[in-house]
Amino acid sequence: MNLINAILVGFKEIWTHKFRSLLTMLGIILGVSSLVAMSALVKGMENGMKDALVAIGGLEKVRVEEQDIPAAQRHLADQAAGLTINDVYAIHRSAPLIKIATPEMRLGRFVTVTHAGKTPDWANVIGTWPQALEMNQHVVEHGRMFTEIDDELARNVCVIGTGIRDQLFGPPEKTGQENVVGEEIQINGQPFRIVGQFTRYESEMDRKLRELEKDQPKETGGVQRRRGWGSGRGNNSWVYNMKNNSIYMPLNTMWIKFKSAGTGTNTVPDPRLNGLSIKVADIDKLEPALQQVRNVMMHTHHGIEDFSFQTQENWSEGITQAIRNQRMSGGFISAISLLVGGIGIMNIMLASITERIREIGIRKAIGATYADVFIQILVESVVIALVGGVAGLFASFGTVRLLMIMSPTENTPVITFSAMILAFIFSALVGVLAGLIPAFKAAKLDPIQALRYE
Amino acid sequence: MPLVELRNVSKIYHLGGEEIRALDDVSLDIDSGEFISIIGPSGSGKSTLMHILGCLDSPTHGTIQLDGTMIHNASARELAGIRNRKIGFVFQFFNLLPRLNVMQNVELPMIYSGVSSRERREHAMASLKMVGLENRSKHRPMQLSGGQQQRVAIARALVNSPRIVFADEPTGNLDSRTGEAILELFRQLSTEGRTIALVTHDPEIAAVTPRRIEIRDGKIAQKVDPKLAGLDRQPTEHAMQNGEPSS
Structure with a gap:
C-alpha cells in the first residue's frame, strides 16, 4: 500500500468520525495555537525591548x-x-x-x-x-x-x-x-x-x-494635577x-x-x-x-x-536573557498542551483499532503486511495531528487577535514563520509518537484471531 | 507437479499444558483446476487446514508447497505476499469493509500489490462483471442483499487472479435459494479453470464438488486419491530437501 492511499484512508477515517476526530484534534489545535501565540507574544515583547535599545542609540x-x-x-x-x-x-x-x-x-x-x-x-x-x-x-x-x-x-x-x-x-x-x-x-x-x-x-x-x-x-475627575x-x-x-x-x-x-x-x-x-x-x-x-x-x-x-x-552590552544581554526565559516558560506550557493532545490522539487511535480489529483481519487476509498495517495506523494518527496542527495555525491568528483585544496596549504580537514551522513539526512529531503504540498493536494482530473477532 | 502439496502436516496447540492436535500428520495434493470441498464437523480441524493452506497460519510440522514455493517456513511478510497474489478468500460473513463502496472493496487486494489506480479500476470492473454486479459498483455493502455481498466478496477474491480460492462456509449466512446461486457461481468459475476449495460442514454442499476431503479429529478420514496412500508413509523429495525429519 503506498503512502497516498494510506493518507486517503486516514482522511476518510477522520471524516467518518467527524465529531470524535474534532475533539481529538482540539488538543493539538490548542497546543499549536498556544505555541504560536506564545512565541508571537514573546517576539512582540522582544521588539519592544529592542526598540528602546535602538532609541538610546x-x-x-x-x-x-x-x-x-x-x-x-x-x-x-x-x-x-x-x-x-x-x-x-x-x-x-x-x-x-x-x-x-x-x-x-x-x-x-x-x-x-x-x-x-x-x-x-x-x-x-x-x-x-x-x-x-x-x-x-x-x-x-x-x-x-x-x-x-x-x-x-x-x-x-x-x-x-x-x-x-x-x-x-x-x-x-x-x-x-x-x-x-x-x-x-x-x-x-x-x-x-x-x-x-x-x-x-x-x-x-x-x-x-x-x-x-x-x-x-478618560474622565478626569477632581483637581487637575500632574x-x-x-x-x-x-x-x-x-x-x-x-x-x-x-x-x-x-x-x-x-x-x-x-x-x-x-x-x-x-x-x-x-x-x-x-x-x-x-x-x-x-x-x-x-x-x-x-x-x-x-x-x-x-x-x-x-x-x-x-x-x-x-x-549597552549588559542591557542587550538582559533582553536576550529575558526573552529566553519567556520562551522557556511559554514553550513549556505549549509543550504540555501538545503532550496532552498527543495522549488524546493515542487514546482515540487505540479505541479505533479495537473497533476495527475485524477490518485489520480482513486486510491482512487479503495480503496486507505488518508494515502495511503499521503505516496505515501511523499515518492516520499523523493525519489527525497534522490536520489539528494546520487548524491550530489558523486558530493562532484568532488567538493573537483575541490577545490584542484583551490588552490593546501591549506590544503587538508578531507571528513568525519559524514559530509556525516549529509548531507544525511538533504536531507531526506528536502524531508519530502517539501513533506508534496503536500501530504496533494493530500490526501484530493475528489475522485468524482478528477475523474471528466479534 | 500438483498446485498444492501437503506432506505430513501437523498443527499442535498448547492449551493450559494440554496438547491439542488440530491437524495430525495430514498429507494432501490439490491439482490446478480442481473443485474440491473440505468437509468435517466443527472442531474437526478443517478450519485449521484451510488457514494453513491459505497461508494465514504455519504448520508445527510438515512441508507445504504451493505453486512451486515452499511456504511452511516462509516469513509473515512472504506469507502476506502469497495471500495477496496467489490466494483468494471468501468468508461466511462476507467480510467486506462497510465504509468502502463495492468498487473500493474489490480494489483492496490490488492496493496491497501496488497496482496503479487505473488498472485497479479496470480489473475490479472485470471482476465485478464476472459475478454480475458491474452496475452496483458505487453501492455500499450495507445497501446490498446477502447474496450480492457474497458475490462482491467473490469478486474481491478473484481480482488478483489467484491460483486457488478458499471459500469458508460461503453459504452459511444465506438462505438456501441464494446459497444455491452462490454454489452455482462457484461451479461456473470452476468450469473456467479456477481452483476452488469449499470448506463446509454440510455434506449437501460438499456434494456439488467432484472431490471431497473429509477431516475428522485432525486427520483425513476418506482418501479420494489412492496414490497418496503410498506417499503417506515415506518422506517426499521436498521434505528431504528441506531437512524435515522423516516420519
Missing part, C-alpha cells in the same frame, strides 16, 4: 565618561585634563573603527528653562554637535537641527523634544499648537530661539495607550522620557554662555566635557574599536586613565 553607541583617577596615578591628578574637545578631534583623526564621535556638555540639575512663567519638572539640556542627531537616533519633525554655523557663531538656538514642548506650551491636544518652532524660551535667563523640534519618541505600548485615550477620553513620572508603562519608558525632555544646543553656545566662571575679567570657560559618545562602525569589532579609542585617549590624556567606557 543602539549597541554601537558607547559613552565615554570621566572616572576617578586610579590610585596608582593619584599623584598625577593635577596633570589630568579631563575629557575635552581635543579627545573628540583625536578620535576622529586616529580611530578609524569609530564612525562618529560627538562631544557633550550638560547643564546640571539646577537648570531653569522658562516660557511665559512655565517651567518643566526636568530638562536634559545638552550642548553638542549637529552629528548628535545621528548619534542619539533623533528625528527632527519640525524646523531644523542647528548647524555647524550655529555652532561656530555660538548662536542662541535650540532644538527641543515634545516633552519640553508639552510642559512649556501645553500639549497640542489642548492648545492646538503642535509646532512651536520660532518661539523663544529662557534657559537660565538667556533667550533661546527654538529652531527645531524632535518627533515624539514613545514605545509602541505608549502610542497605543495614547490612541486608545484619544478614542475614548500625575508625575513613572506613569509610563513598560520598563523602558525612561529612555523615551529622557529623549522627549531634551533640549539640544550648539556646543560652543553651551560652552561660552553657560560654562564661563562668571566672575573675574580674563576668564576662559571651562573646556571640560561632561562626556562624549562614540559610535562603532561595526558592532562585531566593538572590542578592537574600544581598544583603539583607549589608545588614542591615553595619548591625549598623557597616560592618565581618567575616563571609562560605558556600553
Whole structure:
C-alpha cells in the first residue's frame, strides 16, 4: 500500500468520525495555537525591548565618561585634563573603527528653562554637535537641527523634544499648537530661539495607550494635577522620557554662555566635557574599536586613565536573557498542551483499532503486511495531528487577535514563520509518537484471531 | 507437479499444558483446476487446514508447497505476499469493509500489490462483471442483499487472479435459494479453470464438488486419491530437501 492511499484512508477515517476526530484534534489545535501565540507574544515583547535599545542609540553607541583617577596615578591628578574637545578631534583623526564621535556638555540639575512663567519638572539640556542627531537616533519633525554655523557663531538656538514642548506650551491636544518652532524660551535667563523640534519618541505600548485615550477620553475627575513620572508603562519608558525632555544646543553656545566662571575679567570657560559618545562602525569589532579609542585617549590624556567606557552590552544581554526565559516558560506550557493532545490522539487511535480489529483481519487476509498495517495506523494518527496542527495555525491568528483585544496596549504580537514551522513539526512529531503504540498493536494482530473477532 | 502439496502436516496447540492436535500428520495434493470441498464437523480441524493452506497460519510440522514455493517456513511478510497474489478468500460473513463502496472493496487486494489506480479500476470492473454486479459498483455493502455481498466478496477474491480460492462456509449466512446461486457461481468459475476449495460442514454442499476431503479429529478420514496412500508413509523429495525429519 503506498503512502497516498494510506493518507486517503486516514482522511476518510477522520471524516467518518467527524465529531470524535474534532475533539481529538482540539488538543493539538490548542497546543499549536498556544505555541504560536506564545512565541508571537514573546517576539512582540522582544521588539519592544529592542526598540528602546535602538532609541538610546543602539549597541554601537558607547559613552565615554570621566572616572576617578586610579590610585596608582593619584599623584598625577593635577596633570589630568579631563575629557575635552581635543579627545573628540583625536578620535576622529586616529580611530578609524569609530564612525562618529560627538562631544557633550550638560547643564546640571539646577537648570531653569522658562516660557511665559512655565517651567518643566526636568530638562536634559545638552550642548553638542549637529552629528548628535545621528548619534542619539533623533528625528527632527519640525524646523531644523542647528548647524555647524550655529555652532561656530555660538548662536542662541535650540532644538527641543515634545516633552519640553508639552510642559512649556501645553500639549497640542489642548492648545492646538503642535509646532512651536520660532518661539523663544529662557534657559537660565538667556533667550533661546527654538529652531527645531524632535518627533515624539514613545514605545509602541505608549502610542497605543495614547490612541486608545484619544478614542475614548478618560474622565478626569477632581483637581487637575500632574500625575508625575513613572506613569509610563513598560520598563523602558525612561529612555523615551529622557529623549522627549531634551533640549539640544550648539556646543560652543553651551560652552561660552553657560560654562564661563562668571566672575573675574580674563576668564576662559571651562573646556571640560561632561562626556562624549562614540559610535562603532561595526558592532562585531566593538572590542578592537574600544581598544583603539583607549589608545588614542591615553595619548591625549598623557597616560592618565581618567575616563571609562560605558556600553549597552549588559542591557542587550538582559533582553536576550529575558526573552529566553519567556520562551522557556511559554514553550513549556505549549509543550504540555501538545503532550496532552498527543495522549488524546493515542487514546482515540487505540479505541479505533479495537473497533476495527475485524477490518485489520480482513486486510491482512487479503495480503496486507505488518508494515502495511503499521503505516496505515501511523499515518492516520499523523493525519489527525497534522490536520489539528494546520487548524491550530489558523486558530493562532484568532488567538493573537483575541490577545490584542484583551490588552490593546501591549506590544503587538508578531507571528513568525519559524514559530509556525516549529509548531507544525511538533504536531507531526506528536502524531508519530502517539501513533506508534496503536500501530504496533494493530500490526501484530493475528489475522485468524482478528477475523474471528466479534 | 500438483498446485498444492501437503506432506505430513501437523498443527499442535498448547492449551493450559494440554496438547491439542488440530491437524495430525495430514498429507494432501490439490491439482490446478480442481473443485474440491473440505468437509468435517466443527472442531474437526478443517478450519485449521484451510488457514494453513491459505497461508494465514504455519504448520508445527510438515512441508507445504504451493505453486512451486515452499511456504511452511516462509516469513509473515512472504506469507502476506502469497495471500495477496496467489490466494483468494471468501468468508461466511462476507467480510467486506462497510465504509468502502463495492468498487473500493474489490480494489483492496490490488492496493496491497501496488497496482496503479487505473488498472485497479479496470480489473475490479472485470471482476465485478464476472459475478454480475458491474452496475452496483458505487453501492455500499450495507445497501446490498446477502447474496450480492457474497458475490462482491467473490469478486474481491478473484481480482488478483489467484491460483486457488478458499471459500469458508460461503453459504452459511444465506438462505438456501441464494446459497444455491452462490454454489452455482462457484461451479461456473470452476468450469473456467479456477481452483476452488469449499470448506463446509454440510455434506449437501460438499456434494456439488467432484472431490471431497473429509477431516475428522485432525486427520483425513476418506482418501479420494489412492496414490497418496503410498506417499503417506515415506518422506517426499521436498521434505528431504528441506531437512524435515522423516516420519
